[in-house]
């Protein structure tokens with residue numbers, strides 16, 4: 001067996017020893033550079049399992065996870081405030097036709113404005129619409145003319161969808177649907193690959209909805225376009241140390257989850273195309289509840 005610590009007789013000549021040391025140093029250096037590049041590119045951050053693929057039609061998938069302590073910092077409403085936490089995805093609650101109709105509402109509304117950056121929102125409840133680098137109040141801005149833009153059917157569709165999603169959440173978490181209240185903000189989102197212009201365009205940051213929005217106890221997302229058909233990137237990611245879980249958007253797909261830090265998440269940057277979705281959230285606190293949007 002070769003050993004550099006053997007007898008004087010078979011010790012390597014000094015020149016060969018130096019070459020050997022240089023080779024080892026070079027190898028270690030290269031390994032270090034590769035490691036640094038690897039971690040700076042975040043390659044290992046991408047270790048992810050797919051919770052819902054775009055191509056599959058999910059009856060319903062539910063994963064229970066322990067609740068975070070976030071709910072303890074708020075007033076508790078027994079029979080509603082999460083004791084059972086988790087996340088679910090279903091393609092059975094909203095049809096693709098319904099999703100397409102809702103998407104048309106989003107397209108109509110957002111065509112009146114739109115952010116200079118990649119992310120625009122339309123909140124039918126407050127009337128907030130992204131325009132350039134700011135928001136306008138759609139209802140104040142258009143006044144009575146709003147009736148020429150949206151129809152009573154549009155609002156009815158929103159109400160029907162909200163109701164179905166609310167029942168789905170109640171059933172999955174074993175609570176009464178009547179203990180849930182729609183809360184704000186509830187909004188359509190349109191995301192494309194245009195570079196962000198303001199902080200409002202930076203949709204991709206990891207966040208906890210209960211921290212970001214305060215009143216949320218249960219969050220739902222209804223997707224209105226298809227991953228890899230209508231847009232690339234833009235997958236939803238539940239973030240967990242070493243095992244992220246992704247939801248690939250699909251028109252009509254409802255993803256729902258308890259809003260605390262047990263469901264830390266982010267949206268990947270959209271790389272091409274346009275991604276439409278709607279965020280509908282519920283609170284257990286009646287004081288934070290809002291009425292369904294109405295055409296005034």
Ligand SMILES: O=C(O)CCC(=O)C(=O)O
Pocket residue numbers: 189209221236265266267277279
């Ligand atoms: O559009 C999505 O997939 C997620 C949006 C989101 O995280 C939010 O509205 O808080």
Ligand SMILES: [Fe+2]
Pocket residue numbers: 207208209265
């Ligand atoms: Fe969120």
